Amino acid sequence: MAKDLLNFHIPIAATSSEYRTFPTKIHASSKPQNHEPRIRRHDSRKRTTFDRRRELRSVGNSILSIRRLLSNVNTGCLETALQMFEQMNKSSTFVWNVMIRGLVDSGLFQEAMEFYYRMRFEGIEPDNFTFPFVIKACAGVLGLKEGQSVHSTVIKLGLDVDIYICNALIVMYAKVSCVEDSEKIFEWMPVRDLVSWNSMVSGYVSAGDGWSSLMCFKKMQKVGVGLDRISCISSLGACALECCLLEGKEIFCQVLRNGLELDPMIQSSVIDMFGKCGKVDYAERFCVGIAQKNVVVWNSMIGAYALNDKPLESFSCMEMMQGAKDNVTPDTVTLINLLPLCSNLRALLKGKAIHGYAIRKGYLSHLVLETALIDTYGKCGSVMLAERVFSHMKRRNLVSLNAMIAAYVQNSKDREAIETFRDLQLESYAPDQMTFATTLAAYAEIALPKEGKQIHGLIYKLGISLGTYVPNALIHMYSKCGDLQAAREVFDRLVFKDLVTWNTIIMAYAIHGFGAYCFRLFSDMKNDGHEPNGSTFVSLLSACSIAGIVDEGWKYFDSMKRDYGLDPGIEHYGCMVDLLGRAGNLDRAKCFIDEMPSEPTSRIWGSLLAACRHHRNIKLAELVTNHIFSLDSDNTGCYVLLANMYAEAGRWEDAERIRCLMKKQGLKTTSSCSILENNGKTYKFKNNDKSLADSYIVFDVLDILSRKTGADLYFSSVSKLKPAELLKRRANSPIFHSVRLAICFGLINTTVGEPVLIRKNIRVCEDCHRAAKKISLITNREVVVGDSKQYHHFKDGRCSCGDYW
DNA sequence: GTAGGGTTAG
Numbered sequence: 001m002a003k004d005l006l007n008f009h010i011p012i013a014a015t016s017s018e019y020r021t022f023p024t025k026i027h028a029s030s031k032p033q034n035h036e037p038r039i040r041r042h043d044s045r046k047r048t049t050f051d052r053r054r055e056l057r058s059v060g061n062s063i064l065s066i067r068r069l070l071s072n073v074n075t076g077c078l079e080t081a082l083q084m085f086e087q088m089n090k091s092s093t094f095v096w097n098v099m100i101r102g103l104v105d106s107g108l109f110q111e112a113m114e115f116y117y118r119m120r121f122e123g124i125e126p127d128n129f130t131f132p133f134v135i136k137a138c139a140g141v142l143g144l145k146e147g148q149s150v151h152s153t154v155i156k157l158g159l160d161v162d163i164y165i166c167n168a169l170i171v172m173y174a175k176v177s178c179v180e181d182s183e184k185i186f187e188w189m190p191v192r193d194l195v196s197w198n199s200m201v202s203g204y205v206s207a208g209d210g211w212s213s214l215m216c217f218k219k220m221q222k223v224g225v226g227l228d229r230i231s232c233i234s235s236l237g238a239c240a241l242e243c244c245l246l247e248g249k250e251i252f253c254q255v256l257r258n259g260l261e262l263d264p265m266i267q268s269s270v271i272d273m274f275g276k277c278g279k280v281d282y283a284e285r286f287c288v289g290i291a292q293k294n295v296v297v298w299n300s301m302i303g304a305y306a307l308n309d310k311p312l313e314s315f316s317c318m319e320m321m322q323g324a325k326d327n328v329t330p331d332t333v334t335l336i337n338l339l340p341l342c343s344n345l346r347a348l349l350k351g352k353a354i355h356g357y358a359i360r361k362g363y364l365s366h367l368v369l370e371t372a373l374i375d376t377y378g379k380c381g382s383v384m385l386a387e388r389v390f391s392h393m394k395r396r397n398l399v400s401l402n403a404m405i406a407a408y409v410q411n412s413k414d415r416e417a418i419e420t421f422r423d424l425q426l427e428s429y430a431p432d433q434m435t436f437a438t439t440l441a442a443y444a445e446i447a448l449p450k451e452g453k454q455i456h457g458l459i460y461k462l463g464i465s466l467g468t469y470v471p472n473a474l475i476h477m478y479s480k481c482g483d484l485q486a487a488r489e490v491f492d493r494l495v496f497k498d499l500v501t502w503n504t505i506i507m508a509y510a511i512h513g514f515g516a517y518c519f520r521l522f523s524d525m526k527n528d529g530h531e532p533n534g535s536t537f538v539s540l541l542s543a544c545s546i547a548g549i550v551d552e553g554w555k556y557f558d559s560m561k562r563d564y565g566l567d568p569g570i571e572h573y574g575c576m577v578d579l580l581g582r583a584g585n586l587d588r589a590k591c592f593i594d595e596m597p598s599e600p601t602s603r604i605w606g607s608l609l610a611a612c613r614h615h616r617n618i619k620l621a622e623l624v625t626n627h628i629f630s631l632d633s634d635n636t637g638c639y640v641l642l643a644n645m646y647a648e649a650g651r652w653e654d655a656e657r658i659r660c661l662m663k664k665q666g667l668k669t670t671s672s673c674s675i676l677e678n679n680g681k682t683y684k685f686k687n688n689d690k691s692l693a694d695s696y697i698v699f700d701v702l703d704i705l706s707r708k709t710g711a712d713l714y715f716s717s718v719s720k721l722k723p724a725e726l727l728k729r730r731a732n733s734p735i736f737h738s739v740r741l742a743i744c745f746g747l748i749n750t751t752v753g754e755p756v757l758i759r760k761n762i763r764v765c766e767d768c769h770r771a772a773k774k775i776s777l778i779t780n781r782e783v784v785v786g787d788s789k790q791y792h793h794f795k796d797g798r799c800s801c802g803d804y805w
Numbered sequence: 806g807t808a809g810g811g812t813t814a815g
Binding site: 063066067070073093094095097098100101128129130131132133135136162163164165166167168169170171193194195196197198199200201202203228229230231232233234236237263264265266267268269270271272294295296297298299300301302303331332333334335336337339340367368369370371372373374375397399400402403 | 806807808809810811812813814815
C-alpha cells in the first residue's frame with residue numbers, strides 16, 4: 001500500500017513553527033491602485049524547455065525516468081511512483097511537485113503535507129507550482145494552522161501575487177471556515193480571473209453562505225467575467241443550500257443557453273437543486289431527459305425523492321439505475337441516500353439488506369456509510385447492531401460518535417449515551433450542537449437538575465453557538481429533571497423562539513401538571529406568529545391528560561383538523577384514550593381505539609390498561625393485555641399490572657399464573673429506584689434499602705411518618721390478601737418503597753420550605769401516592785416526584801395529577 | 806513534461 005511507504009514523519013512544529021503566525025503582510029500593505037501584478041517571483045514559465053531539460057539532467061535524473069514517474073502518477077500508480085521517487089535524485093523541486101500532486105489527487109492530503117515538510121527539511125525550495133498542491137492538501141485536512149503557515153511561506157517567497165496560489169488560498173480559507181480571509185485575498189489580488197471568481201462563489205458555498213455566493217455570482221456577470229460550467233455548478237449548489245428556486249431556475253436557463261446541460265456534473269447539480277428546493281417533479285422531468293445517466297446523476301435523483309418524502313420512488317429509482325439500459329452499480333453514496341429511508345420507515349430488514357450489500361461489494365469500512373448504518377439501526381430499534389458497526393469502524397469522527405449517542409438515546413440506553421459522551425470528551429473531540437442536544441436528551445431521562453446544570457455550564461464554557469437547537473434541548477432537559485424554573489429561564493432568555501421552543505415549553509408545563517398554564521402559552525405562541533403543528537397538539541393534549549382537563553382535551557382534539565387541517569396521529573389518540581380513561585368511560589375509550597384510522601400500538605392499549613386498573617375493570621384489562629401481548633410479547637409492565645390487578649382482587653391463582661408466565665419467558669420486573677440530590681451528591685434508593693450509612697435515621701423518620709399517615713394504608717388497599725401471603729409480603733411492603741425512603745431522606749436533609757425533589761424510574765404506586773399526599777400535609781412541605789411520564793407535585797395533601805396517572 | 810475553481814452523502 002502506498003501509505004506504507006510514506007513513513008517519513010516530521011513533526012509539523014519542527015518544520016513550520018516559524019510560519020505559525022497568520023500572515024499580515026497582505027493586509028498591512030497598501031492596496032494596489034491598479035491591477036498590475038507586482039513582479040517579484042522567479043517565473044519558471046519563462047524558462048525554455050531546453051533550460052528545464054538541462055536543469056533536470058544536471059541533477060542526475062534522466063528524462064526517461066522522469067517521464068515514467070509522471071506517467072505513474074498520472075495513471076494513479078502511486079505505489080510504483082513512490083518506489084521510483086525513493087531511488088531518484090531528489091534535488092529538483094520538479095520531482096517533489098509531481099509526487100505531492102499525485103498524493104493530493106489521490107486524496108492523501110495528510111501524506112502530501114508530510115511530503116512537503118520532508119521536502120523543506122531536505123532543503124528543497126518550493127516554487128509556484130508546489131503551493132497550489134500544498135494549499136489544496138491543507139484544505140483537504142481542514143488544517144487552518146497548516147494553511148496559515150504555508151501562506152506565510154508563500155509571502156516570504158514573494159509568491160503571494162501568483163494567481164494560481166491566490167485562487168487556491170481562497171478555496172482553502174473558505175473550507176476551513178475563514179471565508180473572511182478568502183474575501184481579503186480576493187479583494188487584494190492584483191489580477192482576478194474566472195477561476196478567482198468561481199473560487200469565491202464555491203468558497204461561500206463551502207462556508208454555508210449561499211446568499212453571498214449568489215451575490216458574488218451575480219457580480220461576476222455584472223463585471224463581465226462571464227461564467228463557465230464550474231460557475232454554474234457552484235451557484236446551483238448555493239441555490240440548493242438556500243432552497244432558492246427562483247435563482248435556481250435562472251441559472252438553469254443560463255445552463256441551457258450555454259449548452260451545458262449535457263455535462264454530467266451540471267446534470268447532478270440541477271437535479272440536486274430542484275430536489276432541495278422541493279421541486280422533485282422538475283428534477284424528475286429533467287432527469288428523464290438525460291440519455292446516459294452516471295451514478296452521481298442517479299444518486300442525486302434518489303436523494304431528491306428521499307428529501308421530498310417519496311421513499312418508494314427512491315427505491316424504484318435505484319432499481320431503474322441497475323436496469324438493463326443503464327446498468328449502473330450503486331455506490332456508497334447511493335446506499336447512504338437510501339439508509340435514512342429505512343430509518344423513517346422503521347424498515348430494519350431493508351437496512352440490513354443494504355448493510356449486507358455494502359459488505360459484499362467491499363464498501364466497508366467507510367466512515368459516512370458506517371455512520372448512516374448506526375443511525376438506521378438506532379432508529380430501527382437495534383442498538384446492538386448499531387454498536388457492532390460502531391465497534392468495527394476503522395475511523396471515527398464527531399458525527400459518527402453523535403450518531404452512536406443518538407442510537408443509545410433512541411433506545412433508552414441513556415447511561416451508555418452519557419458514557420459515550422464522556423469518551424468523546426476524553427478523546428479530545430470538540431462536542432457540537434448535535435452532541436449536546438442528543439446528550440441532553442439522555443440527561444433528561446435519568447438525571448437530576450444538578451447534573452443538568454453541569455452540562456449546561458459546559459455548553460456555556462465551550463461557547464457553543466446556540467441557535468434554538470441546544471436551548472430547546474435544555475428546556476426539555478430541565479423540565480424532565482424537575483427544575484421547571486430553570487427551564488423557564490432558558491425559555492425567557494431565548495430571543496428567537498421557534499415552534500419547537502414553544503412546543504417544548506408547553507410540554508414542560510404539561511408534564512408538571514400545569515394544564516391551564518399550557519393553554520395560555522399556546523395563546524402566546526400564536527400571538528408570536530407561530531402556526532401549531534402536530535407536536536403542539538401532543539403537548540396540549542398531554543397537558544389535558546396529565547391535569548385531567550377533559551373538556552379542553554376534546555376541544556383541542558376537534559380543533560386540530562377543523563382549524564389547522566392537522567390529522568390526529570397515534571400520539572394524539574393516545575392522549576385521548578388517557579382522557580377517556582380518566583373520566584371512567586372505558587367502553588367509549590375502547591370504541592375510540594377500535595375506530596382509530598391506524599393500527600393501535602401497544603402504548604395505546606397500555607393507556608387503556610392503566611385506566612382499567614384505575615377503575616378495577618379486570619374483564620376489559622384481560623382483553624387489553626391480549627392485544628398488548630400480540631404486539632409486544634415481552635411487555636413487562638403489562639404483566640406486572642395485570643398480576644397486581646389479580647392480586648388486588650384476591651385472585652391469587654391468576655396472579656401466580658401471570659408471574660409464572662413472566663418467569664417462563666425470562667422476563668424480569670424492573671426494580672424500583674428513586675434518586676434525589678443533596679449537597680451536590682446524588683443518592684439512590686431501592687426498596688427497603690438499608691445500605692446508606694445513616695439509613696437508621698431515615699427508617700426512624702419513616703416509622704414516625706408511617707404512624708402519622710396511617711400504616712394500615714397498605715393493608716387496607718390489599719385487604720383481600722391471605723394472612724400467609726400478607727406476612728410474606730410484609731418485607732416488600734410499600735411502606736419501605738424507594739420513593740418513601742427518598743422522601744424521608746429529603747425531609748431530613750433539606751431546608752424547611754424547600755420542596756423535596758425525587759426522580760423515580762417507574763410509575764408511583766397507589767400506596768406511595770396516597771402516602772406522599774399525606775406526608776405533604778403533615779410536614780407542610782412540597783414533595784415533587786417525577787416518574788417516567790410526568791411529575792406529581794404533592795402539596796397540602798393534594799397532588800397535581802388529580803389522583804389519576 | 807507539474808498549477809487554481811466543480812456534482813451526489815452521515
